[in-house]
Amino acid sequence: MTLSAQTIPLAPTSTRDTEVLARSTARGFAVPTRLRTALLTAVPLAALLLLWYLLTANQVVFWLRFDKIPTPAEVFDSFRTQAGTHSYYSNITSSMRRILIGFGLATVAGVLIGMAIGRSPLVNALVRPVLEVFRPIPAIALVPLAILLFPTGEQGIVFITFFAAFFPVAVSTIHAMHALPRVWEEAARTLGAGRFAILFRIALPGALPGIFSGLSVAMGVAWICVISAEMISGQFGIGYFTWQSYGLLDYPGVVVGMLSIGVLGWATAWLVEVVGRRVNRWLPRAVR
Incomplete structure (x- = not known):
């Protein structure tokens, strides 16, 4: 009589096999x-x-x-009323547009300038002092200057958002460039890689984890400043809606505005995190 392999379960051959078998059994x-x-x-x-x-x-x-x-029930009733109006969604759209434009410009400018400062001693000597002088200035303090500089309030709010998000991105890029192992660049040069190949195929991918850390911080700072600017000088936006509700003594509406800001900020921060995970898929932790 012969026994088939299907009737007799094979015993695990190692501790790892035992763990895998137990995990699959309990799954x-x-x-x-x-x-x-x-x-x-x-x-x-x-x-x-x-x-x-x-x-x-x-x-x-x-x-x-x-x-x-206001109680949760009062806030929910106010939200249900606002959700049925066109102005509520128009305010959200205005704030999202300002965030996306200002944050997008800050990302491009911050990464490029940060790479230049981190890679070039000459650019570091010329540009870094200017960066450090303007970095401590709160973006919201530029509202009067933005009103004088730009012909429309919309452009001024986008500028304030850009100013707020630029410095976290630039500084994180500089530090990420300085943290790169020199052996990577030396190995690439040994294999015949040129300056631009090292910059965009070695330095930039290696610095992306640090850059995305700065992008996460920049997104939160951008929301803080765009809401503050909308409260001071805006005519549309979720910050303007919140401040207008306060002026009308509509306290449930104030809480609706605050919660809307929180949800929007959470959604955009999650989006940055998802993109960062996909871009940095080569990291050991991301694979795990």
């Missing part, structure tokens, strides 16, 4: 990764919503005054 009982991530994301948000409801519904006054803060 049917495990929670899917995406569902687990979604649950972990939803739990703190639900807890925050519950705390908000309890504090406002009971009108708690303990140093902080929650008796004047």
